[in-house]
Amino acid sequence: MKKENISDAVIRRLPRYYRQLTDLYHRGIVRTSSHSLGQEMNITASQIRQDFSCFGEFGQQGYGYNVEELRSEIGHILGVDNDHHLIMIGVGNLGRALLNNFPFENTGFTVDASFDVSPDVIDTQINGIPVYSTDELESYIKRHAVDVVVLTIPQAVAQATANRLIDLGIRGFWNFTNVELSSPNPDVQFENIHFADSLLTLSYRIANH
Amino acid sequence: MKKENISDAVIRRLPRYYRQLTDLYHRGIVRTSSHSLGQEMNITASQIRQDFSCFGEFGQQGYGYNVEELRSEIGHILGVDNDHHLIMIGVGNLGRALLNNFPFENTGFTVDASFDVSPDVIDTQINGIPVYSTDELESYIKRHAVDVVVLTIPQAVAQATANRLIDLGIRGFWNFTNVELSSPNPDVQFENIHFADSLLTLSYRIANH
Structure with a gap:
């Protein structure tokens, strides 16, 4: 996982992504895209792709993101599975x-x-x-x-x-x-x-x- | 005062500027600069100048900002003198x-x-x-x-x-x-x-x- 010089602004968006993905997950939504996340969160799709790229490769070109997987990855980055x-x-x-x-x-x-x-x-x-x-x-x-x-x-x-x-x-x-x-x-x-x-x-x- | 399409990120920095300027004011500091504010707040000087330019002209080239005036201007923008x-x-x-x-x-x-x-x-x-x-x-x-x-x-x-x-x-x-x-x-x-x-x-x- 790449994690060098990640700005505070990016780090502060991570919990917002996690919250939004948790909401989608609880609503039974399986798949999303940077475009759709962006609309829901009032962030541009390119900003979202850029933020995620700080932490590695998520999602597949043309398919978007699996909500449960992405939620779990971001949760892991934030340490929700730490004790x-x-x-x-x-x-x-x-x-x-x-x-x-x-x-x-x-x-x-x-x-x-x-x-x-x-x-x-x-x-x-x-x-x-x-x-x-x-x-x-x-x-x-x-x-x-x-x-x-x-x-x-x-x-x-x-x-x-x-x-x-x-x-x-x-x-x-x-x-x-x-x-x-x-x-x-x-x-x-x-x-x-x-x-x-x-x-x-x-x-x-x-x-x- | 110019106020068109100001991003949420800029608006959310305003209270932080106000807080920092209030602190400087209470410490008796009369003058500051985008450079010095930036160092204290971990924001680049150019970001600060760009943020302020959304709301008009503050400060003077080569002099910087009068702390009390700038605090008062930003407070006014935020509505602290509203009731x-x-x-x-x-x-x-x-x-x-x-x-x-x-x-x-x-x-x-x-x-x-x-x-x-x-x-x-x-x-x-x-x-x-x-x-x-x-x-x-x-x-x-x-x-x-x-x-x-x-x-x-x-x-x-x-x-x-x-x-x-x-x-x-x-x-x-x-x-x-x-x-x-x-x-x-x-x-x-x-x-x-x-x-x-x-x-x-x-x-x-x-x-x-």
Whole structure:
């Protein structure tokens, strides 16, 4: 599989392809084409062929793509068949909403534990996930493999918490704090959820439609 | 201001520019350049100049951009100085997290009301926002201007609720349901938050770093 210098824009389209192909698959559709995918997703057919070509050869000239196969290939590239392990720090409303409703298992992640500072929730479970005290983070991380930490904590403690976790060896962060986190260590990956970017895009579209 | 056929990719970069410029502004930085913005944001300088040229002339040759002015211009394009009115449907954990923590006012939105089906929350307030019964939606929307509805409701009722609201004249949806909503009416704008796309991007980056 070729995977050199793939741009962030291409990588960010992969989950969209995966989502669209999953939808087609669940609707029983067996075959698609770059043209048809493009129309459904508002992407040009040539862009789609170019994106896929970064990862190897999919589909056959004149036949198009087998939906199930292509979905499986892209899922594999994204790592949905990996077994990534994840913990969550902060089980306020947002953390709780994710633990109760987000289908982590569909993305190849297992949520093993969550952590909070509030005595009201420590030693409880949320949707079957144990809640520990953040005092236990160090000892937990030393004893368990943790690929990603979900940060659903207040802004004020975001960077300090990230720094503490990076020192403990954590390299992946799914960051909901609205703080742009950073690290001098190039191996640390932050994926930031920016709700405001999304709402501002909507604001623009409403005003300029 | 020129605004024809601006691609979705350009529009989605605008909030990122706005965020970066806000950060520079708060750090007291007066002047920047497409080169320097590009380095901070991992976008090429020529891409930035091309994006800005869709909206008119910003900055001066050889001087660069005044941070405060450029921030204000982009904010204006995004509508942060509009007074958009928003209501929320569904005040479970996610809705509650947004009402308590998301700075709607920074994006030009005022949250006027929220709605839920649960007798436990109807007639309460969350962070000062009243919670009404969803039975009152029709009468509320007839009496108030509503630009955007935030959908933080279960998947199973997402499309039906959207249809009901479109019939009542709602044209903007900020959709957290993980259901890809649609409408035959081209005036209806859906902005979907896809948490899974974000986590899958992280999954890819962890596996391929």
